[in-house]
Amino acid sequence: xxxxxxxxxxxxxxxxxxxxxxxxxxxxxxxxxxxxxxxxxxxxxxxxxxxxxxxxxxxxxxxxxxxxxxxxxxxxxxxxxxxxxxxxxxxxxxxxxxxxxxxxxxxxxxxxxxxxxxxxxxxxxxxxxxxxxxxxxxxxxxxxxxxxxxxxxxxxxxxxxxxxxxxxxxxxxxxxxxxxxxxxxxxxxxxxxxxxxxxxxxxxxxxxxxxxxxxxxxxxxxxxxxxxxxxxxxxxxxxxxxxxxxxxxxxxxxxxxxxxxxxxxxxxxxxxxxxxxxxxxxxxxxxxxxxxxxxxxxxxxxxxxxxxxxxxxxxxxxxxxxxxxxxxxxxxxxxxxxxxxxxxxxxxxxxxxxxxxxxxxxxxxxxxxxxxxxxxxxxxxxxxxxxxxxxxxxxxxxxxxxxxxxxxxxxxxxxxxxxxxxxxxxxxxxxxxxxxxxxxxxxxxxxxxxxxxxxxxxxxxxxxxxxxxxxxxxxxxxxxxxxxxxxxxxxxxxxxxxxxxxxxxxxxxxxxxxxxxxxxxxxxxxxxxxxxxxxxxxxxxxxxxxxxxxxxxxxxxxxxxxxxxxxxxxxxxxxxxxxxxxxxxxxxxxxxxxxxxxxxxxxxxxxxxxxxxxxxxxxxxxxxxxxxxxxxxxxxxxxxxxxxxxxxxxxxxxxxxxxxxxxxxxxxxxxxxxxxxxxxxxxxxxxxxxxxxxxxxxxxxxxxxxxxxxxxxxxxxxxxxxxxxxxxxxxxxxxxxxxxxxxxxxxxxxxxxxxxxxxxxxxxxxxxxxxxxxxxxxxxxxxxxxxx
Numbered sequence: 001x002x003x004x005x006x007x008x009x010x011x012x013x014x015x016x017x018x019x020x021x022x023x024x025x026x027x028x029x030x031x032x033x034x035x036x037x038x039x040x041x042x043x044x045x046x047x048x049x050x051x052x053x054x055x056x057x058x059x060x061x062x063x064x065x066x067x068x069x070x071x072x073x074x075x076x077x078x079x080x081x082x083x084x085x086x087x088x089x090x091x092x093x094x095x096x097x098x099x100x101x102x103x104x105x106x107x108x109x110x111x112x113x114x115x116x117x118x119x120x121x122x123x124x125x126x127x128x129x130x131x132x133x134x135x136x137x138x139x140x141x142x143x144x145x146x147x148x149x150x151x152x153x154x155x156x157x158x159x160x161x162x163x164x165x166x167x168x169x170x171x172x173x174x175x176x177x178x179x180x181x182x183x184x185x186x187x188x189x190x191x192x193x194x195x196x197x198x199x200x201x202x203x204x205x206x207x208x209x210x211x212x213x214x215x216x217x218x219x220x221x222x223x224x225x226x227x228x229x230x231x232x233x234x235x236x237x238x239x240x241x242x243x244x245x246x247x248x249x250x251x252x253x254x255x256x257x258x259x260x261x262x263x264x265x266x267x268x269x270x271x272x273x274x275x276x277x278x279x280x281x282x283x284x285x286x287x288x289x290x291x292x293x294x295x296x297x298x299x300x301x302x303x304x305x306x307x308x309x310x311x312x313x314x315x316x317x318x319x320x321x322x323x324x325x326x327x328x329x330x331x332x333x334x335x336x337x338x339x340x341x342x343x344x345x346x347x348x349x350x351x352x353x354x355x356x357x358x359x360x361x362x363x364x365x366x367x368x369x370x371x372x373x374x375x376x377x378x379x380x381x382x383x384x385x386x387x388x389x390x391x392x393x394x395x396x397x398x399x400x401x402x403x404x405x406x407x408x409x410x411x412x413x414x415x416x417x418x419x420x421x422x423x424x425x426x427x428x429x430x431x432x433x434x435x436x437x438x439x440x441x442x443x444x445x446x447x448x449x450x451x452x453x454x455x456x457x458x459x460x461x462x463x464x465x466x467x468x469x470x471x472x473x474x475x476x477x478x479x480x481x482x483x484x485x486x487x488x489x490x491x492x493x494x495x496x497x498x499x500x501x502x503x504x505x506x507x508x509x510x511x512x513x514x515x516x517x518x519x520x521x522x523x524x525x526x527x528x529x530x531x532x533x534x535x536x537x538x539x540x541x542x543x544x545x546x547x548x549x550x551x552x553x554x555x556x557x558x559x560x561x562x563x564x565x566x567x568x569x570x571x572x573x574x575x576x577x578x579x580x581x582x583x584x585x586x587x588x589x590x591x592x593x594x595x596x597x598x599x600x601x602x603x604x605x606x607x608x609x610x611x612x613x614x615x616x617x618x619x620x621x622x623x624x625x626x627x628x629x630x631x632x633x634x635x636x637x638x639x640x641x642x643x644x645x646x647x648x649x650x651x652x653x654x655x656x657x658x659x660x661x662x663x664x665x666x667x668x669x670x671x672x673x674x675x676x677x678x679x680x681x682x683x684x685x686x687x688x689x690x691x692x693x694x695x696x697x698x699x700x701x702x703x704x705x706x707x708x709x710x711x712x713x714x715x716x717x718x719x720x721x722x723x724x725x726x727x728x729x730x731x732x733x734x735x736x737x738x739x740x741x742x743x744x745x746x747x748x749x750x751x752x753x754x755x756x757x758x759x760x761x762x763x764x765x766x767x768x769x770x771x772x773x774x775x776x777x778x779x780x781x782x783x784x785x786x787x788x
Contacts, residue, residue, distance in 0.1 A: 018365065019152065019155065019361075019362050019365045019366070019369060020148060020151075020152070020358065020361045020362065020365070021361070021364075021365065022322075022361060022364030022365070023364060024318045024321060024322045025135060027318055028131065028135050028315065028318060029135065031131075031311055031314060031315050031318075032128055032131050032132050032135065034311060035124060035127065035128040035131070035308065035311055036125070036128045038124055038304050038307065038308050038311075039121050039122075039124035039125035039128055040121075040125075041304065042120055042121035042124060042300075042301060042304050043121035043122070043125065045121075045297055045300060046121055046297065049296065049297065051105060051109070051296060052105045052108050052109045052113065052276065052293045052294065052295050052296070053105065053293060053294050053296070054101070054104045054105050054108050054278055054291040054292065054293040055291060055292050055293075056286065056288035056290070056291055057288060057290035057291060057292055058288070060290060065277065065290055065292055100286055104278075104280065104282075104286070104291055105293070107278075107280060107282075108276065108278035108280070108291060108293050111278070111280075112276050112277075112278040112279075112293070113276060113295060114268070114271040114272070114273075116268035116269075116271050116272065117271060117272045117273075117295065117298065117301060120272070120301055120304075120305060123265075124304075124308055127261055127312075130257060131254070131257075131315065134250050134253060134254050134257075135250075144242060144243045144246055147236070147237055147243065147354070148243070148358070151233065151237070151358055154226070154229055154230060154233055155362070155369055155373055157226055157229075158226060158230070158372055158373045158375070158376050159369060159372050159373075161222070161223050161226060161376075162223070164372045164375050164376075221389070223385050224382075224385060224386065224389060226376060227376055227382045227385065230373075230376040230377065233355075234351065234355060234377070237353070237354045237355045237358070238351055238352055238353055238354070238355040238356075240353055240354055241332060241353040241354050241357070242354060243354045243357055243358065244331060244332060244353065244354055244357040247326070247357070248326050251319060251322050251323050251326060252323070254319045255316070255319050255320065255323060258312060258315060258316040258319060259316075261312055262309070262312055262313065262316065265305070265308070265309060265312070266309060269302070269305050269306070269309065272298050272301050272302045272305060273295070273298055274294055274295060274298040274299060275292065275293070275294055276292075276293040276294070276295060277290070277291075277292065277293075278290070278291040278292075278293045279291075329360070331356065331357045331360050332352055332353050332356055332357065333350065333351075333352050333356050334350060334351050334352070334355070334356035334357075334359045334360060334370075335350045336348040336349075336350060336370075336374045336377070337350075339371055339374045345374070345375065345378040345380050345381055348374045348375075348377050348378045349377060351377070359373070383420065383441050383443070386419040386420055386441065387420050387422075387423070387443075389419070390418065390419055390420050390421075390422045391422050391423050391424060393422075394418075394422035394424055394425075395424060396424045396427050396428070399413065399422065399424055399425055399427075399428060400428060402414065402415075403428065403430070403431070406433060408433075410432040410433050410455075410456070411430050411431055411432045411433070411453075412431075412432065412433040412434070412435065413425065413428065413431050413433070413434050413435070414435040414437070415434070415435065415436050415437070415439060416437045416438060416439075417437070417438045417439070418439050419439070419440070419441065420439065420441050420442055420443060421436065421439065421442045421443060421444065423445065423447060426445070426447035426448055426450050426451060427450065428451070429450055429451055429452055429453065430453060431451050431453065431454055432453045432454060432455055432456065433455070433456040433457075433458070434454065434456070434457055434458065435458035435460065435482075436457075436458065436459050436460065436462045436464065437458070437460040437461065437462060438460065438461050438462060439462040439463070439464075440462070440463055441463060441465075442459075442462050442463060442464045442465070443464070443465050443466075443467075444464065444465070444466045444467065444470040444471075444474070445467055445470055446467055446469035446470050446473075447470075448470045448473055448474070449469070449470070449473045454477060454478070455477065455478065455479045455480060456478070456479065456480040456481075456482075457474075457478055457480070457481050457482070458481075458482040458483075459481070459482065459483050459484070460482070460484040461484055461485065461486065463490070464492060465492075466492075466494050471494055471497060474498055475497055475498050475499050475500060476499075476500060477500070478498050478500065478501060479500065479501065479502045479503065480501075480502065480503040480504075480505075481495060481498065481501055481503070481504050481505065482505040482507075483495065483504075483505065483506050483507070483508075484507040484508060485506075485507070485508035485509075486508060486509065487508065487509055488508060488509060488510050488511075488517040488518070489517060490508070491506070491508075491517055491518070493520065495520075496520025496521065496523050496524065497523070498524065499523075499524070499525065499526065500526055501524050501526065501527055502526055502527060502528050502529065503527075503528065503529040503530075503531075504521075504524065504527055504529065504530050504531070505531040505533075506518075506530075506531065506532050506533070506534070507531075507532075507533035507534070507556075508533075508534060509534060509535065510532070510534040510535075510536050510540070511535070511536065511537070515540045515541065515542070518540055518542060519542050521540075521542050521543065521546065521547060522542055522546035522547070524547075525549070527547060527549075527550060528549070528550065528551045528552065529550075529551065529552040529554075530543065530547065530550055530552070530553055530554070531554040531555075531556075532554070532555045532556070533555075533556040533558065534556075534557070534558070535557060535558050535560045536555070536557060536560075536562070537560075537561075537562070537563055538562065538563050538564040538567075539555065539562070539564070539565070539567060539568070541567070543571075544567040544568065544570045544571055545567075545570065547571075548570070548571070548572070548573060549573055550571060550573065550574065551573055551574060551575045551576065552574070552575060552576035552577075552578075553571065553574055553576070553577055553578070554576075554577075554578035554580070554601075555578065555579055555580065555582065556578075556580040556581055557579075557580070557581050557582040557583070558581055559581045559583060559604070560581075560582070560583060561582070561583040561584075562579065562582035562583065562584065565579075565588040565590050565591075566588075566590050567590075568588065568590040568591055568594070569590045569591075569593045569594070571594065572593075572594060572595070572596065573596055574594050574596060574597055575596050575597060575598045575599065575621075576597070576598060576599040576600075576601075577591060577594070577597060577599070577600050577601070578600075578601040578603070579601070579602055579605070580601060580602075580603045580604050580605075581603070581604040581605070582604075582605055583605065583606060584602065584605040584606065584607065585605070585606050585607065585608070586607070586612065587602065587607070587610060587612040587613075587615075589612070589615070592615045592616070592618050592619065593618075594619070595618070595619060595620065595621065596621060597619050597621065597622055598621050598622060598623050598624065599622075599623065599624040599625075599626075600616075600622065600624070600625050600626065601624075601626040602626060602627055602630065603626055603628055603629050604629045604630075605629075605630055606630065606631060607627065607630040607631065607632050608630075608631050608632060608633060609632065609633065609634070609636070610627060610632055610635075610636060611636055611638075613636050613638050613639055613642070614636070614638035614641055616641070616642050617641040617642060617643075620644065621644070622642065622644060622645065623644060623645060623646040623647060623667075624645075624646065624647040624648075624649075625642070625645060625647070625648050625649070626647075626649040627648075627649065627650045627653070628649045628650060628651045628652050628653070628672070629651075629652040629653075630652070630653055631653065631654055632650065632653040632654065632655060633653075633654050633655065633656075634655060634656070634657065634659075635650065635655060635657075635658065635659050635662060636659075637659050637661045638661070639659065639661055639662050639664075639665065640659075640661030640662065640663075640664035640665065642665055643664070643665065643666075643667070644667060645665045645667060645668060646667050646668060646669045646670070646690075647668070647669060647670040648662075648665070648668060648670065648671050648672070649670070649672045650672065650673060650676075651672045651673060651674040651675050651676065651695065652674070652675040652676075653675075653676055654676065654677060655673065655676040655677065655678065656676070656677045656678065656679070657678070657680070658673070658678065658680075658681065658682055658685075660682055660684050663682070663684045663685060663687040663688055664687070665688075666687060666688060666689065666690065667690055668688050668690060668691055669690050669691060669692045669693065670691075670692065670693040671688070671691060671693070671694050671695070672693070672695045673695065673696050673699070674695045674696060674697040674698055674699070674718065675697065675698045675699075676696075676698075676699055677699065677700060678696060678699040678700065678701060679699070679700040679701060679702065680701070681696065681701065681704060681705050681708060682705065682707075683705040683706065683707035684707065685705060685707050685708050685711065686705075686707030686708070686710040686711060688711055689711065689712070689713065690713055691711040691713060691714055692713050692714060692715045692716065692736075693714075693715065693716045694708070694711070694714060694716070694717055694718070695716075695718035696718065696719060696722070697718045697719070697720045697721055697722075697741065698720070698721040698722075699721075699722050700722065700723055701719070701722040701723060701724060702722075702723045702724065702725070703724065703725075703726075704719070704724065704727075704728060706728060706730055709728060709730035709731055709733045709734060710733065711734075712733065712734065712735065712736065713736055714734050714736065714737060715736050715737060715738050715739070715759075716737075716738065716739045716740075717734070717737060717739070717740045717741070718739075718740075718741040719740070719741060719742055719745065720741040720742060720743045720744045720745070720766065721743070721744035721745070722744070722745050723745065723746060724742070724745040724746065724747055725745070725746045725747060725748075726747060726748075726749075726751075727742065727747055727750060727751055727754075728751070729751040729752075729753040730753075731751060731753060731754055731757070732751070732753030732754065732755075732756035732757065733756075734757055735756070735757065735758060735759070736759055737757040737759060737760050738759045738760060738761075738764060739760070739764045739766075740760065740764070740765055740766065741766040741767075742765070742766065742767040742771070743766050743767050743768060747767070747771055748771065748774070749771065749774035750765075750767070750771060750772070750774050750775055752775075752776055754775065755775070755776055762775070
């Protein structure tokens with residue numbers, strides 16, 4: 001049993017398709033209904049009043065029934081010419097019974113009435129059914145019905161969405177402002193102009209407030225889900241043209257059927273006659289073999305058939321028009337150019353194939369549907385919706401709770417995996433550093449001008465667009481930019497307009513063919529620091545040729561070979577050079593001409609020897625040398641020539657011995673020999689009077705020389721993971737010691753003299769707990785209270 005609810009849902013589904021029926025489809029529907037009425041009327045007449053009335057032919061002339069006047073003339077001429085004769089009456093002489101007439105009427109109706117006249121109502125009904133099926137077949141065909149139903153459902157939701165109303169309201173407000181500004185109705189005074197501007201601004205604000213009030217959080221989420229449905233529907237429909245081809249086939253089939261129907265109906269229309277000559281071989285029963293009959297409905301059927309033919313011609317004309325519309329217009333392309341011109345959504349994409357065809361059909365019903373639907377094809381519109389939802393979710397209080405003070409003592413805000421940058425961020429004027437990570441559609445608005453302390457920006461795999469006013473602010477205030485990208489094409493071009501940028505960090509894929517994407521670096525005249533983390537075969541020419549004032553260059557090549565380093569000699573103003581993980585086997589000679597160098601870092605290369613170290617004496621200003629994380633087997637004796645060296649990092653190598661010439665570098669403040677194969681420290685280390693940091697962690701040392709404890713300025717002493725069995729009491733001489741590491745040795749007790757190191761706190765003594773308990777009691781108590 002079908003319920004009322006099911007019937008209502010079925011009716012709603014049928015009515016919903018009306019937006020996909022152009023005017024000719026509706027016209028076809030009405031013509032079909034009239035045809036159906038003709039079929040019903042003709043059928044009803046045939047069932048109730050259809051009959052034939054027959055009378056016997058008493059005289060025949062030749063092979064036809066003769067008129068009475070013809071019979072008289074024929075009798076006169078009979079005596080002269082025997083061409084014809086009148087058959088005398090034979091058979092039954094009395095009046096025919098009513099049953100005989102009914103019999104003759106029935107037999108003549110079945111045998112002599114033309115089939116077209118007999119079946120005319122049924123033919124009209126059959127034609128009507130064919131036309132009705134053709135008109136609705138494409139709507140219910142399995143390959144199209146689900147897509148059409150899905151489209152109609154989405155279209156109705158888009159039409160009724162509050163977000164659509166909001167977007168159109170903004171467009172109307174924008175057009176009103178443009179019209180009032182460019183087309184004044186009369187000459188305006190300055191007071192009128194100011195009043196009108198205030199009125200426009202008030203109305204625009206009112207529209208915005210009303211739209212915002214309508215669009216609550218729940219409706220915003222529904223609109224967001226609707227954007228996803230529209231995107232998914234577009235991906236599935238835009239690639240095919242099944243619906244278009246099916247609709248075209250339907251019209252072609254209609255045209256062919258109409259041509260056939262018109263041809264044979266027009267021909268057989270002439271067979272609908274009022275008088276019918278009926279010849280029956282029943283003379284033995286009735287005395288007559290020829291009868292003259294009349295069909296009572298012939299005149300009515302002829303009128304109905306004529307009207308039906310006219311309707312078919314009209315139906316055919318509309319079919320030819322629809323076919324002309326299908327073939328003349330480019331229905332596989334749909335352009336939103338008019339919508340783009342009238343609204344600020346300039347990114348509405350043109351669609352094609354079935355998606356375009358469906359929109360063309362909807363336009364025939366009401367163009368407003370497509371206009372409202374287009375809003376959900378615009379990324380700008382979607383981003384605005386995301387921004388509204390984002391602003392509702394991230395309040396000023398929530399963002400303020402995410403503020404931290406980083407290692408550089410700067411106030412930092414880190415936003416991770418959001419849909420955009422909340423506008424409330426720009427209310428936090430104390431922000432100095434902002435990190436945007438994995439944000440697909442981030443946007444910096446002019447509100448950033450409120451961040452008066454903003455100096456540093458990190459963009460990690462995020463797509464960031466910047467308004468012109470915001471770009472001007474960044475160009476004047478931004479000093480440091482960190483950018484991580486998947487491909488060099490992802491580097492935004494606006495970063496090359498940051499005229500006051502001093503530090504730039506680029507991490508991503510750059511190759512020889514991508515150097516053109518970083519040519520804009522030449523415009524950063526104030527750039528002093530450039531960091532490149534990539535797999536580049538050589539240094540981009542724009543770096544060596546167009547940035548002569550660069551002071552620090554850092555290249556992390558991620559383990560790939562860096563070639564053609566001869567161009568480095570052009571960078572005469574470099575003070576710091578880092579060639580990290582560049583698969584270098586020898587120190588490049590080109591750097592020895594960079595006389596301004598103060599710091600060199602060769603971390604993570606394949607150095608086995610550093611015989612070129614003697615050439616570093618040409619770099620009179622060199623104070624820091626980092627040769628760590630290589631495969632260096634020994635330190636050349638020429639190391640003593642680096643008299644100005646203050647920091648030497650040579651950890652994570654294969655060094656087994658410290659040459660005495662190393663201690664001629666008396667200005668050394670930092671010496672890191674961790675993770676090597678050392679087993680002895682020469683007593684000559686006492687010559688390093690300025691040594692403050694000494695690390696020999698993870699070596700094979702069994703004892704420490706007394707000369708080490710004569711380095712009175714030593715502040716940090718790292719001796720962990722060696723083979724030491726004791727710590728000399730001379731450690732008490734290190735009055736400036738603030739940190740000591742002894743963990744991983746064989747030391748069983750600490751000398752009491754350690755308490756003489758007044759700057760050393762118990763929590764800065766890195767050693768096993770049981771060894772720490774061997775300290776004097778007051779030091780041990782202090783340690784316990786610190787860890788409670």
